[in-house]
Amino acid sequence: MKRSVITAGVAVLVGLGTTVSVALPAQAATGFKFDHRISGADRFATAVAASQLLYPEDDTASDIVIVNGYATVDGLTASYLAGLKTAPILYTDTNAVPAATAAEIARLGASDVWIVGGTNRVSQAQEDAWKAAGKTVHRLAGADRYETSALVAEADDSGDAPEQVFIASGLSTADALAAGPVAWARNYPILLTDPNSVPAATADALKELGTTNRVVLGSSTSVSDAVYTQVAGTQRLGGTNRQETATKIADDVIANDNFDPQSVALVGGTDATAADALAAAPVAGSYGVSLVFTGFDGSLGDSTKAYLVAKKGNYVLPGTGWIFGGTPSVPQATADAATAAVQ
Known part of the structure; x- marks a missing residue:
């Protein structure tokens, strides 16, 4: 069952079975730290x-x-699918399941496995092995990332149109990742587009979904103004870089989707650390926590630092400063800089 997140006027940290409500003070509470690392x-x-x-x-x-x-x-839009199924996102290699993943699948006891990507990403042998183990396996895979995102977006068979759809660049992956938590929590599909033209699969999926609230993620460099017009965009959440775009998404989900203003999660901001951001989506979505990115060099980065300083009055206990990824992805010095920014 999904967890509701927060109600207007008070911050509500929703954990797995725990809800705490407190009024927001004017200044940050002593003791708020970026010290809850998941890695x-x-x-x-x-x-x-x-x-x-x-x-x-x-x-x-x-x-x-x-x-x-x-x-x-291939899994950029998997946060939406995982949200539909209230599921975690786990990783495999192309031809073999890593031991850590295999052990977690066994621990969870899941009956249904949803693969996002073709057999060149997750081999047929792995699918066959899961079937042989008695699991029902579903594979969502198109000819390219755009078709795959369309198949994922159309995975809900309830017949109800989603309240909102995100459109993001299929070439600049961070924007879609920043929306992962709200896609999980609110069941908002994420469709991918070329920066300068709308793939047929994306256009067809928009028609099939029938949703008129279409939020484009990223600046006009990531998704051109022409594409924004072609997809009938109703809002653009974009900044001068991926870090600023993530902060705009964070502001939006707090204002409009009842995400927790008292907490925030820090993830690596490079393409090499994208896996941590995607895996974070189910947990961050469950707790109603938005993601912000570090700089390209692993530092806090100007855009994220400015955002944390501007919002520091919101970050109060029992709110949490999350970090997703180990110190190679988010160095401890960067976590310390984030803590200093909100004091």
């Missing part, structure tokens, strides 16, 4: 750590979503 030895283990937080009890998940851990572009 493992590698991207596979980090995804497992996130899954264990989402489902701490054994044999309690009915569904899991599987993405290639080294080709997350």
